[in-house]
Amino acid sequence: MTWGAAILAALRLVEAIMTWANARKLIRAGQDAEIARASAAILAKTASAKRVMDELYKLSGADLDKLFDELERTTASPDIK
Secondary structure, X not given: OOHHHHHHHHHHHHHHXXXXXXXXXXXXXXXXXXXXXXXXXXXXXXXXXXXXXXXXXXXXXXXXXXXHHHHHHHHOOOOOX
């Protein structure tokens, strides 16, 4: 093996390592972005649920019964008696 071939082999090895490292960095960035997206969705659902619960706590017992009766009527399957 000549010096030129040895240097070329070393450069190819460095290139392969750099390509692998870059791929890992891109994968990690994609994972981080997906985690951020999922976290934002969870946060939005949690905030929405909190607003709903706050509104429910403001209702009186009779209002809650009326609301749940209406919910039951609108979501009940016609097959269920």
